[in-house]
Amino acid sequence: MNTQNNVKRTTPIRRWLSRTAAVIFTARTQGLVVVDLLRLWARLRCAGRRNLIPEKPLLHLGCGKRHVDGWLNVDVTGSDFDLDLASGRLPWRDEVFDAVVSQHFIEHIEMEEQLIPLLHEIRRVLKPGGEVWLSCPDMEFLCRVYVEGRIADLLQDRRMRFPDYPFSAMGDPDLPPQHVVNHLFHQLGQHKNLYDCDLLAWALGKAGFSQIERVVEADLLQRFPRFSPRNDDSYSLLVRARSSTSFNSARIPNSRESI
Numbered sequence: 001m002n003t004q005n006n007v008k009r010t011t012p013i014r015r016w017l018s019r020t021a022a023v024i025f026t027a028r029t030q031g032l033v034v035v036d037l038l039r040l041w042a043r044l045r046c047a048g049r050r051n052l053i054p055e056k057p058l059l060h061l062g063c064g065k066r067h068v069d070g071w072l073n074v075d076v077t078g079s080d081f082d083l084d085l086a087s088g089r090l091p092w093r094d095e096v097f098d099a100v101v102s103q104h105f106i107e108h109i110e111m112e113e114q115l116i117p118l119l120h121e122i123r124r125v126l127k128p129g130g131e132v133w134l135s136c137p138d139m140e141f142l143c144r145v146y147v148e149g150r151i152a153d154l155l156q157d158r159r160m161r162f163p164d165y166p167f168s169a170m171g172d173p174d175l176p177p178q179h180v181v182n183h184l185f186h187q188l189g190q191h192k193n194l195y196d197c198d199l200l201a202w203a204l205g206k207a208g209f210s211q212i213e214r215v216v217e218a219d220l221l222q223r224f225p226r227f228s229p230r231n232d233d234s235y236s237l238l239v240r241a242r243s244s245t246s247f248n249s250a251r252i253p254n255s256r257e258s259i
Contacts, residue, residue, distance in 0.1 A: 057099075
């Protein structure tokens with residue numbers, strides 16, 4: 001049985017930051033500033049916390065409002081364990097998790113500066129043989145539907161799945177459907193990189209993962225039935241990889257770890 005709670009949490013600090021930013025910045029900049037301040041707050045709260053033993057052996061990174069029972073749900077705010085995932089450091093001991101799942105989070109961080117260090121950390125905290133499952137918008141699919149002239153179908157699908165989908169920032173009903181590609185690539189500044197299978201496999205390989213393969217949502221739900229379906233195979237990339245050997249605890253330098 002799927003028992004996933006879509007918890008709607010708006011923390012007091014986030015409300016205060018949003019109100020303050022609204023006085024100074026444009027709507028796009030407001031969102032970016034609020035995220036950076038939340039990241040700073042999460043780093044301050046987590047400062048000095050190292051070698052922790054998690055309460056649960058399953059790690060859900062970038063959970064947003066999708067809290068999954070039986071998993072340690074982690075995000076920058078409103079989660080079981082608030083953490084700046086872009087900092088390149090996880091606070092848990094080596095080899096303590098059986099599996100890590102992250103759905104539609106990795107496109108929100110820079111690949112070389114933030115994702116690859118995070119993947120090294122994920123491998124460090126995974127037990128030998130542990131699995132990582134990552135999903136994001138599929139860059140190859142978006143390029144293909146544009147070239148093949150199927151953008152209108154993609155926009156219709158997103159409007160069916162997300163009735164409040166912010167296709168036009170100004171609410172212009174005449175905006176051509178091609179703009180949905182722009183939105184998925186940048187999403188008002190929230191998206192930093194999109195991936196196809198080869199690029200994401202390269203990043204996982206850089207972090208030492210093996211047995212990297214493309215899978216579909218049915219594989220994830222069969223393996224971890226407490227996750228609720230997203231029904232996004234049509235435009236999402238989902239990749240599974242394994243940590244096949246014990247992690248060498250020597251860390252790679254990361255200039256972004258300091259507060």
